[in-house]
Amino acid sequence: MEQQQKSDTLSHFYELRTRCIWIVIGLLLALGMTLPFANQLHQFFVRPLLSQLPAGGQMIATSVTAPFLIPLKIALYVAIALSLPNTLYQLWKFVQPGLYPKERLISLVGVLSSIVLLVAGASFAFYIVIPVIFKFIIGSAPAGVAVMTEIGNYLDFLVSITLAFGISFQTPIIVVAIAYMGVVEVKTLKESRSYVIVAAFVIGAIFTPPDIISQFMLAIPLWLLYELGLLIASLLIHQRDKAIGSALPDH
Known part of the structure; x- marks a missing residue:
């Protein structure tokens, strides 16, 4: 027994x-695809800021190595994002043998949904939120102040905002998971709606610049x-209870 x-x-x-x-192989392959285009990726990701700067505005580098390292960091971040489906798939394959067939299907749908929502959240942040933020910040600069953002600070800001939105967009999966597994009842989650709204604005205040x-x-x-x-949790639980009820023998 112990040997087993x-x-x-x-x-x-x-x-x-x-x-x-x-x-690791998936990450290295993705990195091999992104590194040759590091400068092009840098130009793509700084576009939201450059498009809001006044004529002649530019970004600055305050360290000697920043012009070289920042594009490489962007290429690494993009490679991590590109290899994320493979990463989640490998993790799913590791836990798959311990799951029942129905649990495998549910977990696979959850992984795919998580990827879609992560991309949706990051895209929403990059294409909609970040340009609005920069337009507000640059438009609020006092007269005579030239807005020139340091490229390292910009990258950190970009990553934090896109991650915040990407993680926030996982909310439906988290709600469905805790409700479907019975950790918290759907009724309790609905009754906690007012607290969730307050928490959402607190999170918004923490992870975004101080503008409304x-x-x-x-x-x-x-x-x-x-x-x-x-909504999704209510539908899934209703279908599950209905299936269990129909499977019970009639008395």
Whole structure:
């Protein structure tokens, strides 16, 4: 018995090692595709700021290595994003043997939905929220002040905003998961709606600049996504209960 347990443990360890190797390979392949286009990617990601600067406006580098390292960092971040589907797939393959067939389907749908929502959140931040933020900030600059953002600070700001929105857009999956697994009842989640709205605005105040527009642009989608999660959870639980009820023998 003890020998069998050791064998199972080693088997899980080897499987985890294999999945980690495939994750690293996926990242390296993605990095090999993005590195040759590091400068083009840099130009693409700084466009939201440059498009809002007045004529002749430009970005600055305050360190010697920044012009070289920042494009490489952007290429790395894009490679991580491109390899994310492979990363999640490898993690799913690792836990798949311990799942029932229906749980495998649900978890696979959850992984795919998570990727879609992450991309949607990051795209919403990049194409809609960030230009609005920069337009507001640059338009609020006092007369005689030239707005010239340091490229390293800009990259950190860009990553934090896109991550905040990408993670916030996972709200429906989180709501569905905790409701479907019975951690919290849907009724309780609905009754907590007012607290969620307050929390959404608090999160918006923490992860966005101190202007009301960007706070609303994070808080309102977060609240709507929470409502979407409640709707999906209610439908799934209703279908599950209906299926269980029909499977019970009649008395």
